Amino acid sequence: MITSLLLALSAASTEPPMTVEQEIVVIGKRLESISVMVGQTPKGKLTCSVDRTSGSLRLDKRLCKTAAKCVRKNKDNPSDMAIKSCIDKKKPKLLAKLRQEMRSERR
Numbered sequence: 861m862i863t864s865l866l867l868a869l870s871a872a873s874t875e876p877p878m879t880v881e882q883e884i885v886v887i888g889k890r891l892e893s894i895s896v897m898v899g900q901t902p903k904g905k906l907t908c909s910v911d912r913t914s915g916s917l918r919l920d921k922r923l924c925k926t927a928a929k930c931v932r933k934n935k936d937n938p939s940d941m942a943i944k945s946c947i948d949k950k951k952p953k954l955l956a957k958l959r960q961e962m963r964s965e966r967r
Contacts (some may be wrong), residue, residue, distance in 0.1 A: 866953060868882075871900070880959060880962045880963050880966060881959075883915075883962065884955065884959045885923055885961070886915065886941040887914050887915050887916055887919065887955065887958065888955050890912070890913070890914045890924070890925075891914045891919070891954075891955060892931060892951075893912070894910050894913075894914060894920075894923065895910070895949060896908060896910055896911075896923055896924060896927040897909050897910075897911070898927050898931045898943075899926055901930070902919055906931060906932075906938055908924035908925075908927055908928055909924070910923060910924065914959040916958060918958065918961070919936075919954060919958050922954050922957070922958075923951075923954060926947060926950045926954060927943070927947050929948050930943050930946035930950070931943055933946060
């Protein structure tokens, strides 16, 4: 049994690491299905959480900041649809920024 485990571990470590583009595809798929919840404290501060992670804490934080901005932007029309549309329009830019950062970090 230990031999099987060692063989499985050595096989897993022989695969090359994913490229930035491969990682972005995976993260992008996750990003499509993430829901963002924005709330407000009694003092008026906006709070945010995501229902699952994209796999990038940096992207998750930016998504929350974007959601808060969309809530503020749509304060005259705070419908879920208007806010969701605003967030969805920003997701490609958030992903592009993450791609650029990941490329820079790997150089």
